[in-house]
Amino acid sequence: MVKEKPILFTKRRFLPYFCTQVLGAxxxxxxxxxxxxxxxxxxxxxxxxxxxxxxxxxxxxFILPFFLFSASAGLLADKYEKSWLIRRxxxxxxxxxxxxxxxxxxxxxxxxLLLLFLMGTQSAFFGPVKYAILPQHLNDSxxxxxxxxxEAGTFLAILLGTLxxxxxxxxxxxxxxxxIAVIVFSLLGYLTSxxxxxxxxxxxxxxFVWNPIKHTSQAIQLVKGNKTVYSCILAISWFWFLGASYLxxxxxxxxxxxxxxxxxxxxxxxxxxxxxxxxxxxxSRLSGHRIEPxxxxxxxxxxxLFGADLLFSTPSSIPAYTDIIGFICNPALTHVFxxxxxxxxxxxxxxxxxxxxxxxxxxxxxxxxxxxxxxIINAIFMVMSAIAGMVLLGAxxxxxxxxxxxxxxxxxxxxxxxxxxxxxxxQCFTSWFTGRCVSRY
Numbered sequence: 001m002v003k004e005k006p007i008l009f010t011k012r013r014f015l016p017y018f019c020t021q022v023l024g025a026x027x028x029x030x031x032x033x034x035x036x037x038x039x040x041x042x043x044x045x046x047x048x049x050x051x052x053x054x055x056x057x058x059x060x061x062f063i064l065p066f067f068l069f070s071a072s073a074g075l076l077a078d079k080y081e082k083s084w085l086i087r088r089x090x091x092x093x094x095x096x097x098x099x100x101x102x103x104x105x106x107x108x109x110x111x112x113l114l115l116l117f118l119m120g121t122q123s124a125f126f127g128p129v130k131y132a133i134l135p136q137h138l139n140d141s142x143x144x145x146x147x148x149x150x151e152a153g154t155f156l157a158i159l160l161g162t163l164x165x166x167x168x169x170x171x172x173x174x175x176x177x178x179x180i181a182v183i184v185f186s187l188l189g190y191l192t193s194x195x196x197x198x199x200x201x202x203x204x205x206x207x208f209v210w211n212p213i214k215h216t217s218q219a220i221q222l223v224k225g226n227k228t229v230y231s232c233i234l235a236i237s238w239f240w241f242l243g244a245s246y247l248x249x250x251x252x253x254x255x256x257x258x259x260x261x262x263x264x265x266x267x268x269x270x271x272x273x274x275x276x277x278x279x280x281x282x283x284s285r286l287s288g289h290r291i292e293p294x295x296x297x298x299x300x301x302x303x304x305l306f307g308a309d310l311l312f313s314t315p316s317s318i319p320a321y322t323d324i325i326g327f328i329c330n331p332a333l334t335h336v337f338x339x340x341x342x343x344x345x346x347x348x349x350x351x352x353x354x355x356x357x358x359x360x361x362x363x364x365x366x367x368x369x370x371x372x373x374x375x376i377i378n379a380i381f382m383v384m385s386a387i388a389g390m391v392l393l394g395a396x397x398x399x400x401x402x403x404x405x406x407x408x409x410x411x412x413x414x415x416x417x418x419x420x421x422x423x424x425x426x427q428c429f430t431s432w433f434t435g436r437c438v439s440r441y
Contacts, residue, residue, distance in 0.1 A: 013137040016195035023189035029161030037169035065121040066379040071215035074372025077129040079206040082199040097186035101179035132368035148284040152277035159273035203365040237381040244385040259318035275344015294432035300415035302346025307408030
C-alpha cells in the first residue's frame with residue numbers, strides 16, 4: 001500500500017510558488033479576455049482599425065513572445081537562482097499592469113495591444129522557470145502530485161479569469177474595474193513570489209549573450225538528444241493542440257448545435273477545465289504519487305473515445321429551453337456534458353505524467369531550456385490548431401461535431417506513434433495494470 005505523502009499545500013517550498021503560478025495564469029486571462037471583449041463589444045467605434053482584425057492581432061501578439069524569447073528565458077533560468085528570477089519577472093508584471101491600468105483608464109487600445117505583447121513576453125520568461133523550479137523543491141515522489149496541483153490550478157485559473165473578464169466587460173465602467181483588477185492581481189502575485197524559497201542556480205557558468213535565434217536552435221538540438229523527453233514534449237504539445245481546438249470551437253458549437261448563449265459557452269468551458277483539474281488530481285492518486293508513465297495510455301484512450309463520441313452525443317435537433325438552468329438540466333444535453341467532462345479528465349491523466357517525466361529525465365542543468373523548448377513547440381501546435389480549424393471548418397466545410405470526431409481519430413494515430421517511439425508507456429501500463437489487479441486479489 002502506498003503511503004500518503006504530506007500535503008504539499010502546508011509546505012513553504014510549494015504553496016508560495018503555487019499561488020504565484022495560479023495568480024499569474026488568472027491575471028493573464030483577465031487582462032487578455034477583458035481587452036478582447038472591450039474591443040468586440042464596447043469600443044468598435046473608437047478603434048483605429050477593424051475590431052475583428054484587432055482581435056486576431058491581439059491573439060497573435062500574446063503568443064508571439066513564446067516563439068521569440070522562450071529559449072533565452074530558459075537559458076537565464078538555468079543560469080540564475082530561480083526565486084530571484086521569479087521575483088524580477090513578477091515585478092515586471094506589476095509594471096506592465098500599472099501601464100495597462102493607465103491605458104484602460106484612458107481607453108488607449110493601441111497602447112493596450114503593445115502591453116499585451118509585453119504581458120506575453122513576461123509569460124514567456126516565466127514559463128521555463130515555473131516548471132524547472134519544481135524538481136529543486138520537490139522530491140521524486142512529490143513531482144506527480146506537485147504537477148497535478150499545478151495543472152489543476154492553472155486550468156481553473158484560466159476558467160475563472162475568463163469568467164471574471166466576462167463579468168467585468170458587462171459593467172458600465174468596465175475599463176476602470178479592469179484596470180484596478182489587473183493591478184491588484186499582479187501585486188498579489190509579486191507578494192506571494194517573495195516567499196518562494198531559494199533554488200540554487202543549476203549552471204551559473206553559462207555565458208549569456210542576447211541572441212534569441214541562436215538560443216532557440218541550440219535548445220532544440222539539446223532536447224532532441226533525449227528521445228524520451230522530446231517525445232514527451234511532442235505529446236504535451238499535441239494535447240495543447242487538442243485543447244486549443246476544443247476551446248476555440250465551443251462558442252460556435254454551443255450556438256449552432258446546442259442552442260446556447262454566451263453563458264452556456266461558460267458551462268462547456270467549466271466542464272472541460274474542471275475535468276482537466278479532476279484528471280490531474282486523479283492521476284496522482286492512480287499512480288500512487290509516483291511518476292507512472294503507464295497512466296498516459298489511459299488518458300490517451302479517453303481522449304479518443306470520448307472525443308469521438310461527441311459526434312454521436314450531439315443532438316440532431318436544437319434542444320428547447322428558456323434559461324441557463326434549463327440548458328444545464330436539459331436531458332438531451334447530458335451525454336454531451338459527460339463527454340466534455342471525460343475529455344477533460346482524460347487530458348489531465350494524459351498530461352501530468354508527461355510533465356513529470358520531462359522534469360525527471362533531463363539533466364538538472366538543462367531543465368529550464370528543455371521547458372523552453374516545450375513552450376515553443378506548444379505555441380507552434382496551437383497555431384497549427386487554428387490553421388486546422390480554418391481549413392477543415394472553413395475551406396472543407398466540415399461540421400463541428402465531425403471536426404471533433406476527426407480530432408479523436410487523429411489522436412489515436414498520434415499516440416500510437418508516441419508509443420512506438422517510446423515503448424516504455426505500454427510496458428509501464430501493463431505492469432501498472434497487472435500490479436493493481438494482483439493487489440486486489
